[in-house]
Amino acid sequence: MxxxxxxxxxxxxxxxxxxxxxxxxxxxxxxxxxxxPLFAKRAKLLARVEIRHAAEAVRMDxxxxxxxxxxxxxxMWHAIQSVQKKEAEVAISAGNTGALMxxxxxxxxxxxxxxxxxxAALWPTRRGQSVVLDVGANVGTSAAQLVDFAVMGEAFAxxxxxxxxxxxxxLNVGAEDVKGNEAVKGAAGILRDVTLPMExxxxxxxxxxxxxxxxxxxxDGFTGNIALKTAEGTAxxxxxxxxxALRRSLLxxxxxxxxxxxxxxLRRKLDPRAANGGIFLGLNGVVVKSHGGADALGFASxxxxxxxxxxxxxxxxIVSDLAGVSGKMSRLEGAAAS
Amino acid sequence: MxxxxxxxxxxxxxxxxxxxxxxxxxxxxxxxxxxxPLFAKRAKLLARVEIRHAAEAVRMDxxxxxxxxxxxxxxMWHAIQSVQKKEAEVAISAGNTGALMxxxxxxxxxxxxxxxxxxAALWPTRRGQSVVLDVGANVGTSAAQLVDFAVMGEAFAxxxxxxxxxxxxxLNVGAEDVKGNEAVKGAAGILRDVTLPMExxxxxxxxxxxxxxxxxxxxDGFTGNIALKTAEGTAxxxxxxxxxALRRSLLxxxxxxxxxxxxxxLRRKLDPRAANGGIFLGLNGVVVKSHGGADALGFASxxxxxxxxxxxxxxxxIVSDLAGVSGKMSRLEGAAAS
Numbered sequence: 289m290x291x292x293x294x295x296x297x298x299x300x301x302x303x304x305x306x307x308x309x310x311x312x313x314x315x316x317x318x319x320x321x322x323x324x325p326l327f328a329k330r331a332k333l334l335a336r337v338e339i340r341h342a343a344e345a346v347r348m349d350x351x352x353x354x355x356x357x358x359x360x361x362x363x364m365w366h367a368i369q370s371v372q373k374k375e376a377e378v379a380i381s382a383g384n385t386g387a388l389m390x391x392x393x394x395x396x397x398x399x400x401x402x403x404x405x406x407x408a409a410l411w412p413t414r415r416g417q418s419v420v421l422d423v424g425a426n427v428g429t430s431a432a433q434l435v436d437f438a439v440m441g442e443a444f445a446x447x448x449x450x451x452x453x454x455x456x457x458x459l460n461v462g463a464e465d466v467k468g469n470e471a472v473k474g475a476a477g478i479l480r481d482v483t484l485p486m487e488x489x490x491x492x493x494x495x496x497x498x499x500x501x502x503x504x505x506x507x508d509g510f511t512g513n514i515a516l517k518t519a520e521g522t523a524x525x526x527x528x529x530x531x532x533a534l535r536r537s538l539l540x541x542x543x544x545x546x547x548x549x550x551x552x553x554l555r556r557k558l559d560p561r562a563a564n565g566g567i568f569l570g571l572n573g574v575v576v577k578s579h580g581g582a583d584a585l586g587f588a589s590x591x592x593x594x595x596x597x598x599x600x601x602x603x604x605x606i607v608s609d610l611a612g613v614s615g616k617m618s619r620l621e622g623a624a625a626s
Numbered sequence: 627m628x629x630x631x632x633x634x635x636x637x638x639x640x641x642x643x644x645x646x647x648x649x650x651x652x653x654x655x656x657x658x659x660x661x662x663p664l665f666a667k668r669a670k671l672l673a674r675v676e677i678r679h680a681a682e683a684v685r686m687d688x689x690x691x692x693x694x695x696x697x698x699x700x701x702m703w704h705a706i707q708s709v710q711k712k713e714a715e716v717a718i719s720a721g722n723t724g725a726l727m728x729x730x731x732x733x734x735x736x737x738x739x740x741x742x743x744x745x746a747a748l749w750p751t752r753r754g755q756s757v758v759l760d761v762g763a764n765v766g767t768s769a770a771q772l773v774d775f776a777v778m779g780e781a782f783a784x785x786x787x788x789x790x791x792x793x794x795x796x797l798n799v800g801a802e803d804v805k806g807n808e809a810v811k812g813a814a815g816i817l818r819d820v821t822l823p824m825e826x827x828x829x830x831x832x833x834x835x836x837x838x839x840x841x842x843x844x845x846d847g848f849t850g851n852i853a854l855k856t857a858e859g860t861a862x863x864x865x866x867x868x869x870x871a872l873r874r875s876l877l878x879x880x881x882x883x884x885x886x887x888x889x890x891x892l893r894r895k896l897d898p899r900a901a902n903g904g905i906f907l908g909l910n911g912v913v914v915k916s917h918g919g920a921d922a923l924g925f926a927s928x929x930x931x932x933x934x935x936x937x938x939x940x941x942x943x944i945v946s947d948l949a950g951v952s953g954k955m956s957r958l959e960g961a962a963a964s
Contacts, residue, residue, distance in 0.1 A: 351804075414863050424799055427807045461762055461851040466689075469765045469848060494855025498863040510807060511849045513799040515856045517832025522860040525752055525836040529895050530868070533888040543885025550871040550878035557867050 289318040289345035289363045290383020291580045291587075298382065299326040301587035303333050308588075309595055315370050317342050317363040342366045345383075348580060352386035356394060364388060368395045371573045378574040378594040380565075382587060385577050389425060389568065396573040399603070401610045403430075405570035406437050406509070407577070408444060409516055410593075412558065413500030419445050419454075420497060422509035423516045423566065429508035431474025434458065438479055439609045440569040441504035442486040447600030448593065449503065453485050457492035457502035459511065467491065471508065482613050523558055565590035567597070569606065574598050627656040627683035627701045628721020629918045629925075636720065637664040639925035641671050646926075647933055653708050655680045655701040680704045683721075686918060690724035694732060702726060706733045709911045716912040716932040718903075720925060723915050727763060727906065734911040737941070739948045741768075743908035744775050744847070745915070746782060747854055748931075750896065751838030757783050757792075758835060760847035761854045761904065767846035769812025772796065776817055777947045778907040779842035780824040785938030786931065787841065791823050795830035795840035797849065805829065809846065820951045861896055903928035905935070907944065912936050 289295055295318055302314055313336050316323060320341040327334045342363035346355045359365050364383055370376040372395045381388050389405065398405060408421035419441050426433065438456050445454035458476055460468040465476070468491065479488040489502050494515060497505050507515070534540040544551065564586040566577040574597045578590035627633055633656055640652055651674050654661060658679040665672045680701035684693045697703050702721055708714040710733045719726050727743065736743060746759035757779050764771065776794050783792035796814055798806040803814070806829065817826040827840050832853060835843050845853070872878040882889065902924040904915040912935045916928035 412863075414866060427799065427805075459852060461765065461848055467765075494852040494857075495859030495862070497856060498859040507852075510799055511852050514797060514832040514845075514849050514853055518835060518853045518856050519832075519860040521833030521836040522857040523864060524833070525750075526861060526864050526892075526896065528752060529892050530888075533891040533895075534885055536891070537887060540885045540888035543881040543883070543888065545881070546884060547872055547878045547881025549875060550868075550881065553871040553874070554864075554867050557871075558864065 289322075289342075290348065290381050291578065291582065292348075292382075293581075293583070295319075295323055296326055297582065297584050297587055299323070299330070299333075300584035301591060302337065303330060304584060304588040305591040305595075306333055306336055308592065312336075312595060314338070315340055315367070315376050317366040317370070318345065319343070319363075340366060340370070346387045348384050350384055350387060352384070352390040355384065355387035356390045359387065359391065365391055365395075368392055368573075368575065371575070372396055377598040378576065380576045380578060380587075380590055380594050382578040382580055382582055382590075385424070385566065388575065388577055392568060392571050392573070392575045396571045396575070399570055399572055399607060399610065402436050402440075402570040403433050405568055406440060408441060408567040408569050409565075410567075411497055411505070411516070411519070413498050415500030417449065418497065418500060418503055418505055419449070420505040420507070420512060420516065421567075421569065422507065422512050424509050424513035425568075426509035428510070429471055431471045431478065434471055434475035434506055434508070435478050435482075435613060436570065436610070438475070438486070438488070438504065438506045439484065439613055440606050441506060442484060443605040443609050444567065444569060444597070444602055445503045446485060447602045447605055448596045451503055453487055454503035455487045455489050455501075456504040456506060457489045457496065459497070459505055459507035459515070460491035460493065463491050463493065465491075475506070478613070484609055484612050527555075527558070565593055567593065569602075572603065574603065627660075627680075628686065628719055629916065629920065630686075630720075631919075631921070633657075633661055634664055635920065635922050635925055637661070637668070637671075638922035639929060640675065641668060642922060642926040643929040643933075644671055644674055646930065650674070650933060652676070653678055653705070653714050655704040655708070656683065657681070657701070678704055678708070684725045686722050688722055688725060690722070690728040693722065693725035694728045697725065697729065703729055703733075706730050706911075706913065709913070710734055715936040716914065718914045718916060718925075718928055718932050720916040720918055720920055720928075723762070723904065726913065726915055730906055730909050730911070730913045734909045734913070737908055737910055737945055737948065740774050740778075740908040741771055743906055744778060745904040746779060746907050747904060749835055749843070749854070749857070751836050753838030755787065756835065756838060756841055756843055757787070758843040758845070758850060758854065759905075759907065760845065760850050762847050762851035763906075764847035766848070767809055769809045769816065772809055772813035772844055772846065773816050773820075773951060774908065774948075776813070776824070776826070776842065776844045777822065777951060778944050779844060780822060781943040781947050782905065782907060782935070782940055783841045784823060785940045785943055786934045789841055791825055792841035793825045793827050793839075794842040794844060795827045795834065797835070797843055797845035797853070798829035798831065801829050801831065803829075813844070816951070822947055822950050865893075865896070903931055905931065907940075910941065912941065 406422035
């Protein structure tokens, strides 16, 4: 029921997803009277869907704490509950991010050893895609939490991007060991030491993200969120400049028509819908947040990712990788306390 | 003597700057035996230049603390000293940023009431240019320091961008009051309250920077540095994708030739050389850092900015604006201490 355009987008996305994933079935939570008409001409899809009525919906601007307290009859609560009850393997929503995280933490629980879940994003790079996390779940982050993020990002990259031994970098203001705040320096010290199916590359800088220097970029949620939105803003500005430069002259317009195939390629490479969604990592279950403004293509990408995550067993991989660092983490906490 | 290409770039930039600023004279500090030949065929320029011999130069990879201790015979030390002795009004270097900041703080001193100087950058936006600070001088920043940055950025925007009452925003992960860490929330509380020649717009997000939502974007040096490099990396990636998409087909190549004027316009808009340089704010004097990789055009832009700053009296404007917030700041510090 969430997102800027409501359930119509979700149903259209299910139509795409149904073809891509023939064995997947869908529970659709929401207001029956609004949902049923949307399936009226989609008999094939309806055969794979079960509609579960929920009388209420979380508002996009609702405070997470209020949604958590009053939201037991909402579609969002029910969707997460179906994961908690093992009726569903993943939950996907285009609704209120904070409420989705609060309800997911409450109902599914956080994995043992993880302080706070993180939100990961897929980021287009020169070489393909990288995983960046945290992009907004936490505003202050300790060294131990950055290490958690590295483990979760590495497990995700192996499971969903299919990399055997992903490279991992810590986002910092310089590549030298002496640079940065205490959290990144502390996390680097631990990550150099751990034995995990990843290759720790040390510090990376802002321009290394789109350069594709590493498969997994680890950062705190404050910096990660700002970096992500700064990159989106920069891409939008450049495409705006490009369009207006081409429109300004007759030659520009002619050239644009002749080279239209090339511009389509560029737009496809930068299409935010291809990498739509915030991936919640660190929960005892899979939850994916689609952009509120996503269309059917974008929401279908979020579905793809969620299905891939469930199939690849991301959660159990994170659990087993966390076991590999827990000894080192407790030594760190001991050192910090002493 | 600094930068990736050495003093040849600086001398070529002085040739450009001499024409733009007919009344400006230049002190050039460095190894005489290397500098003199560069002026051999530039009699007109040499008439406006005084070469000051410095036997040594700070290395690009030298630790700032070491440069500060051992660097009294370097060209960088001498350049800053000439500002301290009032022989020059501004110092410009393409050398080691950390060493330049350390030597500037030591020789010129920090303005009363300022805890740490900041590095500001000019950022291309849809609407023109904005000032973003801090982009790298500090890794941890308090609410009071963010307020300092707002005052310094506002004074810079009035002096150099010629705005009467610049708009100022605090970079955050959301526009709502409850979002963000303690530093940004505390700074917003003070900035809403101060009476200064600026209009405080509250929180802005990463995509608002290139959107040109405000004239001055205030952030801590860790986030600001990463945001700046992320934007540069994104711009480079898109231009790379655009070039390779156009090259891939014959139609793409033909279209690119026909629309070449439009592409030149785009490149000019995004040319990092037009906004080259880190502006050191909060010192008792004007110091500008050119990118190490700048060419003559880029270094000349840094010279333009430094000359504008000196002419407009940025330092004295900051001093008088700081007086306007000092009462509120001490109340804040009292509140924090109690």
